Amino acid sequence: MPYMLDRNRLHDLLERERQTYETRLPRSRAAYDGAGSLLGRVPMTWMNKSAGRFPAYLDEARGARVRDIDGFEYVDFCLGDTGAMAGHSPEPVMRAVRDRLGFTAMLPSEDAERVGAELTRRFKVGLWSFSLTATDANRWAIRLARQITGRPKILVFNFCYHGSVDETVVTLGPGGVTLPRPGNVGPPVDPALTTRVVEFNDLDALDRALSHGDVACVLMEPALTNIGIVLPDPGFLPAVRELTRRHGTLLINDETHTFSAGPGGCTRAWDLEPDIVTIGKSIAGGVPIGAYGVTREVADRILAEKDADLVDVGGVGGTLAGNALSIAAARATLEEVLTDDAFAYMTTLAARFTDGVAKAIEGLPWSVTQLGARTEYRFGVPRNGGESAAAGDDELDDYFHLYLHNRGVLMTPFHNMALMCPSTTTEDVDLHTALFTSAVRELTG
Incomplete structure (x- = not known):
């Protein structure tokens, strides 16, 4: 019974x-x-x-x-x-914060190269940039993907969680339509204009959604988290990688929560091959931070876009992004704690x-x-x-x-x-x- x-x-x-x-x-x-x-x-x-x-x-x-x-x-x-x-108030991070004089001078610090190199060792993508949250890392990665592919839409999985990125607060409606997720506060546009959504572990649905040729990137957690932990079926993630390549779509692994899988998240633990990796909060011992890393191929495509303003007001970056305090905390966390x-x-x-x-x-x-x-x-x-x-x-x-x-x-x-x-x-x-x-x-x- x-x-x-x-x-x-x-x-x-x-x-x-x-x-x-x-x-x-x-x-x-x-x-x-x-x-x-x-x-x-x-x-x-x-x-x-x-x-x-x-x-x-x-x-x-x-x-x-x-x-x-x-x-x-x-x-x-x-x-x-x-x-x-990393635990609350880890001593290496507390020491790094105490020793860091000058938090936000709008100048790069030498710690950033050490952090970027360590993230490369862990996640296999070679070039990194920093934000203050994973939401911003995801938002900026999406903008870059749209810029270099010339495609307007992204794809996410039903009941995903990628912070407060507008395009991702969606759910799957009847007949495969994209709907605002219940409770979505003031969505700026109909999310069907920006986003396709399919169920996790459904390769046929993913193939159909990508076949339209308008998806710049698949933004995914390698395992769903914020809706319980939903693990990928055997073979699902390699098939996602094959489908995205076949359809000319970039693949973004959001490792903000799945970093728990190991020192390099699921990307390293499961030998995945994303084009972009995003991560946040956990890598700086409680000090606000986010980061996104791209492969060298993607970096070359980004830097070849001469009309895209990556330096001033093009929509990527923020005054406190990459600040010396966050970077010092990240170096201490990655090298000495996690x-x-x-x-x-x-x-x-x-x-x-x-x-x-x-x-x-x-x-x-x-x-x-x-x-x-x-x-x-x-x-x-x-x-x-x-x-x-x-x-x-x-x-x-x-x-x-x-x-x-x-x-x-x-x-x-x-x-x-x-x-x-x-x-x-x-x-x-x-x-x-x-x-x-x-x-x-x-x-x-």
Whole structure:
């Protein structure tokens, strides 16, 4: 007989956890209620994504630990949704920031060449440029792809996530039409004018979409993340590369989240051959940064476009992009913190985490998926973005988030993602396993 979730039991447990949360965090509640000058009462509106009706407020964060202003300490598996993959306040990065005099002088620093060379070693594309976010890296990579191909559209996969790039906040409608993703705030144009969208792991649909000859680039994560982790079918990624080449379309790997797969993300771990790689947040130890790298062939095409203004107001670049502080932090992070050895350790811990969850949900129609140092449980067994979206369950998310939060463990508020950092311990992982197992047992009886 198929498993049937007892919704009444879930509602009762969720309300219990919400009341516990509110009782434990009076100072955070007061800070939230007293924030009268902020839109939505928070510095950025996504901070309202809280299972407890208001967010806990930060006091300090170090290593794999976060402390809130009510004095509670947490094992942090959220890690800034990968922004703190290096751990919070890693000493090499703190030292680099302290030593860097002159943050934004609009002059290049020698550190940039070291960072570019290290990114080349890891991701195999040879020439790099910097931004402040992965969103900007993706936005600028798209503009460059359109410029050198002379094509107007891009292609993404259903329920992808590439930051707030206008062309990517889309979903797949009936008959393969491109629609604004539900909740898309003020889309500037009908996204069907800019974007084609197909399901992940659907090669036939990809071939049909590219056959129109109007797609400048496929922008993709090698594995979907922000909608659970959806891994590629065997042979899917090599086939994507073959199809894009056949149709004259550039391939962009967005490794911002899939960097968890290893020191060079999925690109290195799976021996992929993109034309462009984009990445952000995690490579500078928590200091804002983004970057995009291109092959030498693509670089030659970019630099041959003499009418494209790459120096002033052509739409690529920003005053703080490539600033000396971000670059110094990136050098310290890549050379001293997120090393090859660190990734090996983090991936081993993620496997232990994944095994613990798998045992706890045995017999349930749920799944847990690992991608290097990152792992996530989902209330279904999805093969593409549409299926993963359909498997979402906000009440279950809130229940598990609050159950763990009230007992000292933080998960990513947007989904059930856990990330390991160099400071995470086996004891941290085992604490989650024990708490998650208890939460499952209370729910399922």
